[in-house]
Amino acid sequence: MANWHWDVFCQNTLDNQLVTGCFASGRDQTYLQWMLQAWGWTVSVSLTALLLALVAGSIIGTLRTLPNSPWLVRFGDAWVELFRNIPLLVQIFLWYFVLPKLIPPMKNFPPFILVVCALGFFTSARIAEQLRSGLQALPRGQRYAGMAVGLTTFQCYRYVLLPMAFRIIMPPLTSESMNIFKNSAVAFAVSIPELTQFYLQAGEETSAQIEIYIGVVILYVISAMAVNRIMKFVERRIRVPGFVAAAGSGGH
Numbered sequence: 001m002a003n004w005h006w007d008v009f010c011q012n013t014l015d016n017q018l019v020t021g022c023f024a025s026g027r028d029q030t031y032l033q034w035m036l037q038a039w040g041w042t043v044s045v046s047l048t049a050l051l052l053a054l055v056a057g058s059i060i061g062t063l064r065t066l067p068n069s070p071w072l073v074r075f076g077d078a079w080v081e082l083f084r085n086i087p088l089l090v091q092i093f094l095w096y097f098v099l100p101k102l103i104p105p106m107k108n109f110p111p112f113i114l115v116v117c118a119l120g121f122f123t124s125a126r127i128a129e130q131l132r133s134g135l136q137a138l139p140r141g142q143r144y145a146g147m148a149v150g151l152t153t154f155q156c157y158r159y160v161l162l163p164m165a166f167r168i169i170m171p172p173l174t175s176e177s178m179n180i181f182k183n184s185a186v187a188f189a190v191s192i193p194e195l196t197q198f199y200l201q202a203g204e205e206t207s208a209q210i211e212i213y214i215g216v217v218i219l220y221v222i223s224a225m226a227v228n229r230i231m232k233f234v235e236r237r238i239r240v241p242g243f244v245a246a247a248g249s250g251g252h
Contacts, residue, residue, distance in 0.1 A: 008208035009035070009215065016206075031202055031212070038198035039219045045115055045194060046181045046223070052120030053180065057127025062157055064128065065135045076128065083125035089186050092118040096190045115187045123180050130172045134165035167238045174231035178224045185220075195219060 009032035010022040022032045029037075063069070064076035083091070095114040100106040106114075138161060146156035166173075188197035199216045203209040 004211060005206075005208040006211055008206050008211050011206070013205070031206070034202065035195070035198055035212075035215055035219070038193055038195045039223075041187075041192060042181070042184050042194040042219075043223065045112065045119065045187055045192065046184045049116045049119035049123065049184070050177060050180050052116060053123035053127055053176070056121060056124035058131060058162070060124060060128035061131025061135070062162070064132045066153070076132075080125045080128050083121050084129070086122075088119070088122050088183055089189060091122055092186055092189055094118070111190045111192055115184075115190060115192055119180065119183060119187075123176055123183070126176055127173065130169045130176070131165055134169040135161055137168055138164055170231065170235040170238065174228060174235065177227045177231055181223045181227060182220065 007018060010018050010020075010030055012019055012024055012028055012030060013034055014028060019028075019030050022030050024030050024033065060076045060079050063072045064080070066072050086094075092115060095118040096111065099114075100109070142160055142164070143156060146160040147153075151159065184194060185196040187194050188200065191197065195216045199212055202212045206212065
């Protein structure tokens, strides 16, 4: 049976000496502190990208269902096909290496912003598809009823259609919210100091690669489970009776 070295998390990253309490002071830090900092980067990248994905996905998903606007519908379709069909890692390399050469001002953007854009727009395509399905799952009478009482197209979407559609797509939206935390692992490719980057570096510096790996996996699981619980709570609070079955088929 393997000998576990869990005390690696209490070792100083400079000289590998054990630190009482597992938290060093001053400029020194333990591997536990380093891992928690990396977790903070993972959470920051994921939440910021999720916010971007929700905003962009909501706009694109709505454009794809606008009546009498064929060019906006085509633009929304092109957005979804573009970002959904290019692998995420390739998109990150495009944002990090290619676009700054084509658009020089982007050379001043920090890697964090570029990774958030890549991950956010990649996820926005999936959310847009789910929102489109949710909007199309609504009875047409709701749109007509809104127009009959004098609402503009914008008001009809704002006050009638989108609130219902978001309730319908909550189950697949929960999955996307969890996936964005897992997908954030590709940020290591452009040296974002998140959990996967921590594992690769700390694993090389120590002889406790399995322990480091298990610690990283536990934090990923905690993140995903926390998002799942939060989204499930929101889903229960805003669920629309009669549309639960439609939600499961919306986004895939």
